[in-house]
Amino acid sequence: MSIKINAMPSIYQSFLLFIGLCTASITLADAPIHVGGDLNYPPYEFINENGKPDGYNTELTRAIAEVMGIEVDIQLGSWDDIRSRLEQGKLDVLQGMAYSTGRTDNYNFSPPHALVHQSIFARKGTAKVSDLNELTGKELIVQRGGVMHDFFLHSDIKAKLILVDTHSAALRLLSSGKYDYALVANLPGLYLGKELALSNIIPVGRPFGAKQYGYAVMKGNRDLLAQFSEGLAILKNTGRQQEIYDKWLGPLEQDGFPWKKIGLITGSISGILLVILGGIVIWNRMLTREVSRRTNELKQQQKQLMQADKMASLGILVSGVAHEINNPSSLLLLNLPVIQEFYDDAEDILEAHYQEHGDFYIAGLEYSRMRDEIPSMLQDMLIGTQKIRRIVNDLKDFARETPDNWKEQIDLNETLEVAIRLVDKTIRQSCDQFNVEYTRPLPSFYGSAQKIEQVIINLIVNACQALESSNQAINIRTFLKDENHLCLEVWDQGKGIEPHNINRLCDPFFTTRREDGGTGLGLSISSKIVQEHGGSLVYESIPKHGTKAILTFSVA
Structure with a gap:
């Protein structure tokens, strides 16, 4: 009897423990995933005028949450604090972090969803910087915990780092006349410079240090990262990621038409083609006696199939080409007007020097010749860039599927x-x-x-x-x-x-x-x-x- 009396509570306790574990797992499954990001990193992520998280990363995260059926809680703050909260377990994932080999010791990264360049900003009149080694001995403003902060901590370049919390703080500090340079991400720097009307600072070197930019988790948290990687892959294959990318990071003048789900359509067409081709093979075997009568019809069908397959492959090519051209087009459309404005401001100074001292050489050519040619050269470059944009827009129009449910x-x-x-x-x-x-x-x-x-x-x-x-x-x-x-x-x-x-x-x-x-x-x-x-x-x-x-x- 004593054995039976002791066994019943044990079974009952095991049952209660099982129910508790199930309840806990359900509760954990329903808990939102805490996603972190930078509060002032436009157009990737930022706090908008309504006090809400916004930007390319934020919209992409919400789209991934939708297709994966998960709940996310997006929290934006100063970048250094956001990284600390991830390391302390208060956040689960970062929605945008530049990849570097040094960071792989502590973080796992998803496939990239963007490419981020860095730029050196300085006050107007500062000499151009063509190599990072020229920054030795200079005072550099960088974001605390950012990719440039990490770079200089492990670099042989001996420069004095001035740490700030945001890109906007770095540009404001530089614009106020303090320190030598600010090293920030290229697109956020250009956006913030225009938004804050910091007209006395400009990039003084070509963009450098292209970094793959994607989701990041603490080392070993691969199951969570896999959810975001899978969601990102779905969005890429359906064209939705391209649509979000074009909205936030495409050329300055957009035609306003969204990209359609090219990958999904291509897969569907390929499946249909395989079915049709299989049907043709079976049909030929069954109707050998009627081959001569059906020859012309089969040839026509094959032409249509080849054309459809060519068009499907071309849709993928168009998507990739337009995506790759958008980045340099954006840079050209942003930077060429700045260069034109710079030359307009410098022209009076150069002309005064010419009148006072006579002709002199610029880039190995006489100033008297270059002053007449530079404006037209800049204008030709801008016109050429705009033509590139028009060609990309034509490619988009070619690749886009139009809805069939017209009412007009x-x-x-x-x-x-x-x-x-x-x-x-x-x-x-x-x-x-x-x-x-x-x-x-x-x-x-x-x-x-x-x-x-x-x-x-x-x-x-x-x-x-x-x-x-x-x-x-x-x-x-x-x-x-x-x-x-x-x-x-x-x-x-x-x-x-x-x-x-x-x-x-x-x-x-x-x-x-x-x-x-x-x-x-x-x-x-x-x-x-x-x-x-x-x-x-x-x-x-x-x-x-x-x-x-x-x-x-x-x-x-």
Whole structure:
């Protein structure tokens, strides 16, 4: 009896212990993950005007929490304090930390979600710094606990470090006339300099020390890090991380259109292609006796599959190219106006020196020659950078998928009138005979009027560029093909298109005007827009006699 009496409480106690452990694990699972970041590190992370965490890192963290089904508590503070709280276990993860080999002794890092450069800022008039060794013996303002603080602690460069809590404190201190240089992250430094109107400080060297920038946890906490790494991978594959990146870190002038889920679409297309290809193989084996009758159809299917696969691969290429070009484009668009302003301010001083002392050399050339050429050189660089931006935007337009659930009814005549107004100058410069014939009334169709304007503009501009003299004409007309279809026809009397090129007009990057700056994206983008609207765009051409483009849509 004594054995039974003692056994029952033991079983009961074990059961209670099991329930307690389950309850504790549920409670732990529901507890939020405490995420830390810098309170003044725009555009990556900062406290906004409403007193809330904001910025690229913050929005990315919330998106990861959403896709992974976890709860996060984002806390921003001074960087040194945030690192201390992570080391004390009061925070679980940092949402943005620059990777370095020295830091791997204490931290584990996720794959990077950005690339961060450093810059040397100084007051105007300070000599340019081309090598960090030139900072020996100088007074340098750096962020306490930041990557530059870590670097100088382990560097042979003997400089006096002035430690501050934030990048803004470093730039304000430098602007007030104290110390020699401030070493801060490049984009945050440029943003803060403009926001705080610190017009007397500028970068005095090219950006350096590119660092991979991502999530970080204390050494050994790999399970938590894996959640954020997996969430980041999902966002990258669906295109959402690119969308957030473009919002906060893209070029200064954005077209406002979000990137779509290119990775997900590519995977879906690849799966469909595999199914179709497998079906074709089985179909061929089963219907051997009908091979001759089906040859032409199968060839056409194979062409479509190859084109679809090429377009899917090109979408991935476009995403990567646009992402990589955005970083240097941002730097150029930010820095070239500063250089122009610097030269404008220095021009009076240089001219006074020239008047007083005569001609002198700059960069190995006479000042009397350079003073006339430098402004145009700077302007040419800015124009070239803006052209890069436009090409990137065209690439984005090409890669973007447009939603199918349009609700807008389009009047083709009105859309044509708007397009003609937008390219009126190009038309007047290209030809003396521009004729438009409207069929009224014309039924409407569903879609995006803005997108159809883009297609019509491309067709008109291409027609203008095809003309070999202003005496040749361009004729445009709208008409009903039948009761279910309406058409727009653009016919030019230009040089026409060779037969072997007619089927390549909609191929990305194909152009016969490469030497004139053509990118070969206009008609490929137009073709994609027309397909998304359920329409068709076909070309008829006779070399030396002109080209006719026929745009067809289904009546709403």
